[in-house]
């Protein structure tokens with residue numbers, strides 16, 4: 001039987017050695033250390049904030065700051081914050097004939113700690129038929145099979161402040177909102193959107209990204225990677241299409257190029273035009289709505305009587321990439 005000697009003890013030794021020069025250093029548990037980030041200096045307002053973490057993944061050690069988002073191997077971190085100690089570290093590792101730590105930085109799995117946050121909220125499913133939130137979703141023809149994935153919150157800002165202290169300084173106009181949770185592929189909650197029921201509300205959507213989350217993409221938990229994947233602008237719109245993701249705002253970070261991007265039908269919207277152009281240049285296939293489609297988004301198309309099948313047909317027949325897409329984009333935005 002082959003016995004592998006753990007390489008981690010040198011790292012742990014140097015984590016302890018460097019700890020004296022790290023502000024507010026504390027060991028949270030066996031393989032998690034927390035302190036003020038020496039890269040960005042951490043919060044200047046709050047001297048007690050500690051957002052730098054050293055953590056372990058597969059017997060290797062990494063650094064990440066939740067304030068500046070700097071992330072690297074422990075090796076690189078040590079080199080940056082204490083070059084002379086780093087030299088000793090390298091020598092000691094060399095003596096142990098160890099290879100360099102991997103350059104691929106695994107994701108620090110922060111999210112499970114938030115998985116309880118929806119507890120205490122009511123699913124739309126569980127509300128009485130007369131409840132205005134349920135009434136609203138039915139009016140918008142949102143498929144009822146998703147009513148157990150959507151929540152109702154009476155005081156959105158107050159609730160969010162319990163999850164992220166001081167997220168909202170003021171609780172003025174703290175109205176009820178529909179809560180649309182975002183999950184990763186492992187069903188961990190990564191963020192959520194609060195949608196106002198009041199059409200006059202200035203902030204129709206409030207998007208919350210949970211700590212440690214890089215890419216806020218909606219629908220990841222139910223996507224099939226072997227089938228055509230669509231991606232639309234709004235989470236609620238995505239519920240009408242098969243195998244569909246949604247982004248929050250026009251932020252496409254983390255989306256793979258195999259997604260067919262379906263943005264709203266707003267040819268006068270400069271941001272949408274620019275986003276489409278950028279996506280085409282990056283190699284995405286995009287839907288350029290034909291002139292006979294007048295509705296501005298998928299929900300409106302459903303409201304005006306189109307079926308999911310009708311809409312998928314339109315999308316599939318009007319999806320372009322490369323030069324062809326650029327040509328269609330200029331045609332679309334001119335008429």
Ligand SMILES: [Zn+2]
Pocket residue numbers: 037038039040041042052065066067068069070
């Ligand atoms: Zn930092």
